[in-house]
Amino acid sequence: MPRNLRALLCAVAFLSVPVAVSAQSLQPAKPEEVGLSSQRLAKIAEVFNQEIKDQKIPGAVIMIARKGKVAYHGPSGRRTRAPSGRWRRTRSSASTR
Numbered sequence: 001m002p003r004n005l006r007a008l009l010c011a012v013a014f015l016s017v018p019v020a021v022s023a024q025s026l027q028p029a030k031p032e033e034v035g036l037s038s039q040r041l042a043k044i045a046e047v048f049n050q051e052i053k054d055q056k057i058p059g060a061v062i063m064i065a066r067k068g069k070v071a072y073h074g075p076s077g078r079r080t081r082a083p084s085g086r087w088r089r090t091r092s093s094a095s096t097r
Contacts, residue, residue: 005047029069036064041072052077 031038051057059077
């Protein structure tokens with residue numbers, strides 16, 4: 001991942017925390033209702049999914065809120081930390097042993 005993009009994603013995550021912490025409850029909204037683009041938000045998920053595929057990060061939960069409303073929320077990846085401390089893929093909830 002380019003260094004500038006990584007820095008931008010970290011800054012967005014850092015700046016989003018105070019909004020989420022201070023809010024009583026965030027209502028969902030369509031991105032366009034709060035002045036965001038659905039297509040651009042989809043690109044954020046693509047970036048995180050590629051990072052997961054490249055095994056640079058184990059997973060992420062992305063939430064983007066604006067004007068007190070959640071415009072985008074979604075998990076990426078399915079991983080847990082193994083007892084050895086290494087990351088491993090978890091089984092799908094639909095799978096059987």
